[in-house]
Amino acid sequence: MRYAINPWMREDTEVDTDLxxxxxxxxxxxxxxxxxxxxxxxxxxxxxxxxxxANSALVLEGxxxxxxxxxxxxxxxxxxxxxxxxxxxxxxHPPESVCEGEGDLVPAGPFVLAGTGFRTTRAAHQEVQxxxxxxxxxxxLVDPYFYHLDTALFVLDDQNIAYYPEAFSPGSREVLxxxxxxxxxxxxxxxxxxxxxxxxxxxxxxxxxxxxxLIDQLTDRGYVPVPxxxxxxxxxxxxxxxxxxxIR
Ligand code: ARG
Numbered sequence: 001m002r003y004a005i006n007p008w009m010r011e012d013t014e015v016d017t018d019l020x021x022x023x024x025x026x027x028x029x030x031x032x033x034x035x036x037x038x039x040x041x042x043x044x045x046x047x048x049x050x051x052x053x054a055n056s057a058l059v060l061e062g063x064x065x066x067x068x069x070x071x072x073x074x075x076x077x078x079x080x081x082x083x084x085x086x087x088x089x090x091x092x093h094p095p096e097s098v099c100e101g102e103g104d105l106v107p108a109g110p111f112v113l114a115g116t117g118f119r120t121t122r123a124a125h126q127e128v129q130x131x132x133x134x135x136x137x138x139x140x141l142v143d144p145y146f147y148h149l150d151t152a153l154f155v156l157d158d159q160n161i162a163y164y165p166e167a168f169s170p171g172s173r174e175v176l177x178x179x180x181x182x183x184x185x186x187x188x189x190x191x192x193x194x195x196x197x198x199x200x201x202x203x204x205x206x207x208x209x210x211x212x213x214l215i216d217q218l219t220d221r222g223y224v225p226v227p228x229x230x231x232x233x234x235x236x237x238x239x240x241x242x243x244x245x246x247i248r
Pocket of ligand 1: 005006009049052054055074102103104148150151236237238239241242243
């Protein structure tokens with residue numbers, strides 16, 4: 001690995017790029033098999049973290065709030081993603097503060113849940129609220145293994161979410177408890193298996209296979225877990241949701 005910018009990454013780790021590519025292709029195929037349209041961006045040599053497309057923007061009702069990466073190694077991705085959005089017919093609003101797209105900005109019902117503590121700043125949360133006019137709820141992340149909000153929380157459907165409480169400050173935990181009293185609560189094991197870095201279409205939940213406790217809970221609640229293994233990408237600190245930018 002060329003650089004390490006989160007606790008999952010180690011410069012001395014070997015990555016099997018063929019396996020990573022095959023796992024990524026399986027994810028794309030699985031989305032398509034479930035009726036979801038998938039577009040992709042051409043990779044730029046030297047920008048390995050570009051695979052984590054979720055960090056490129058937040059898109060709501062076709063309006064794109066772009067990214068400003070925390071790590072200098074990832075900053076050149078901004079231009080590539082901006083080009084992709086422009087070519088696809090979207091205007092991109094560039095943030096003034098550090099902001100890592102859907103990594104830290106998660107639309108949930110009438111809110112945007114917004115993570116801070118490691119990457120995206122509170123100032124960016126304000127910008128997001130001004131730009132979209134949607135109430136933005138700041139949540140403080142406290143565990144470096146869960147440095148992005150989308151590693152600790154995901155949205156199940158219009159009403160509900162799943163999350164790992166210990167990734168949040170006590171106050172933020174209380175906020176989540178008030179907003180989502182029926183949330184699905186994940187264990188540390190499931191969170192460390194990237195179980196919360198999932199994508200749900202309201203019925204199917206594309207989820208890491210090793211998050212077995214979470215998978216059982218999803219089944220109990222009537223969701224259909226669809227396991228997709230991205231173990232090779234976990235070495236970079238990313239999973240299913242990180243690889244998925246939703247164009248809403
Ligand atoms: N190596 C990347 C980073 O640290 C992983 C990004 C994961 N993306 C996400 N949406 N959580 O920036």
